[in-house]
Structure formats: C-alpha cells, structure tokens
Amino acid sequence: MAHGRRELPWDQDNHPGSPELSEQLNPSTTATLDDRYGRTAGRSRRTRTIAIAAAAAIVVVFGAWVIWAGPGQTSHGLDSDDVGYQILSSHEAVVHSQVSVDPGTRAECTVQVLDKSYTIVGWKTVTLPPTTERSRTITTDVNTTTRGVTGLIHTCWVP
The missing domain is CATH 2.60.40 (Immunoglobulin-like)
Structure with a gap:
C-alpha cells in the first residue's frame, strides 16, 4: 500500500501472461479451453494439410494456364x-x-x-x-x- 491507499484486485497486474494469472490456471483448465475453442493438435494438422492442398491446386491451375496460353501458342502473324x-x-x-x-x-x-x-x-x-x-x-x-x-x-x- 502506497500512501495509505488500499490496493484493490483490479489494481493488480492480472493481464494474460502475467505470473499471477498463469499461476491461477492449471494444465487441465488450459486443455479444456483449447478443446472448447478448437485449438487442438489434430485441427492444426488438418489446417496445414488444407493449406498445402490449396497451394498445390493453385500451382497446378497456373501451370495448366501457362501451358495453354504460353509460348507454344503463336498468332502466326495473323x-x-x-x-x-x-x-x-x-x-x-x-x-x-x-x-x-x-x-x-x-x-x-x-x-x-x-x-x-x-x-x-x-x-x-x-x-x-x-x-x-x-x-x-x-x-x-x-x-x-x-x-x-x-x-x-x-x-x-x-x-
């Protein structure tokens, strides 16, 4: 207490990542929150797989377009x-x-x-x-x- 002022709970440094808040959460609570909000290891793998498949599809479509409209196609001076x-x-x-x-x-x-x-x-x-x-x-x-x-x-x- 500074200068006779009483400390209130909201005066404490309880933002995410602070030692006080981190000590209050136990590992099972963290796991439950991850499950609730979809932050699971399986979901991360699934998201990564979908991103890789989408990138591969874009590369294939672009490659097909380059072959179709690329240097092999000439106008024959038309x-x-x-x-x-x-x-x-x-x-x-x-x-x-x-x-x-x-x-x-x-x-x-x-x-x-x-x-x-x-x-x-x-x-x-x-x-x-x-x-x-x-x-x-x-x-x-x-x-x-x-x-x-x-x-x-x-x-x-x-x-």
Missing part, C-alpha cells in the same frame, strides 16, 4: 483490317477486308453485319486456304435478316 462494306439491299451486304497471315497458314474469319442499334443482322464464317502471299483482300457476301448499316470482320483465328 492480322485483319476492315477495308469497306456495301449494303446492297435489306437482306444482303458485302464486306471487304484485308487479312494477313504467315504464308502457308490456313485461317478462318467471321464477318458480321450490324444494324443501326448495333444488333448483328448477318454473320458468316469464311475459310481462307493457305497461300504463298502474306496478305490478301477478301470480299464476303453476307445475307442479313434486316437492313444493315455496317459490315466488318469480327475475329480471325488459325484452326
């Missing part, structure tokens, strides 16, 4: 440009395009015609046989369901 289009009638359009691909490589392209609300009203897939030239101009007739206002190459790929 490039396409829209040159122009003609709307011939309410049910027909012609799309002019230029496609460049490595010589000797077959390619396929989808050509589409859109209406004024950007809805696809005509669609056609065109196969380009291999040639010795890198670039070629293609003209594609496309049947439409309603009158189109523009025509273009949607996408090209090497099958």
Whole structure:
C-alpha cells in the first residue's frame, strides 16, 4: 500500500501472461479451453494439410494456364483490317477486308453485319486456304435478316 491507499484486485497486474494469472490456471483448465475453442493438435494438422492442398491446386491451375496460353501458342502473324462494306439491299451486304497471315497458314474469319442499334443482322464464317502471299483482300457476301448499316470482320483465328 502506497500512501495509505488500499490496493484493490483490479489494481493488480492480472493481464494474460502475467505470473499471477498463469499461476491461477492449471494444465487441465488450459486443455479444456483449447478443446472448447478448437485449438487442438489434430485441427492444426488438418489446417496445414488444407493449406498445402490449396497451394498445390493453385500451382497446378497456373501451370495448366501457362501451358495453354504460353509460348507454344503463336498468332502466326495473323492480322485483319476492315477495308469497306456495301449494303446492297435489306437482306444482303458485302464486306471487304484485308487479312494477313504467315504464308502457308490456313485461317478462318467471321464477318458480321450490324444494324443501326448495333444488333448483328448477318454473320458468316469464311475459310481462307493457305497461300504463298502474306496478305490478301477478301470480299464476303453476307445475307442479313434486316437492313444493315455496317459490315466488318469480327475475329480471325488459325484452326
């Protein structure tokens, strides 16, 4: 007691880890608390096993993606440009395009015609046989369901 003041229980240093509190807990009480709150050795092993399995799954998925999209996949120098289009009638359009691909490589392209609300009203897939030239101009007739206002190459790929 300092200066005539009486010490109260909450004035003592009873925070976790202090000698007074640690002496009050016996080992069986600690084990019971660990069981109650799931801090068991079996749970630690299970958590570690799940973490290792999750990490392995992530590595496998990433490796598969690298193999699928990695350096083995080339574009074969594939490039396409829209040159122009003609709307011939309410049910027909012609799309002019230029496609460049490595010589000797077959390619396929989808050509589409859109209406004024950007809805696809005509669609056609065109196969380009291999040639010795890198670039070629293609003209594609496309049947439409309603009158189109523009025509273009949607996408090209090497099958």
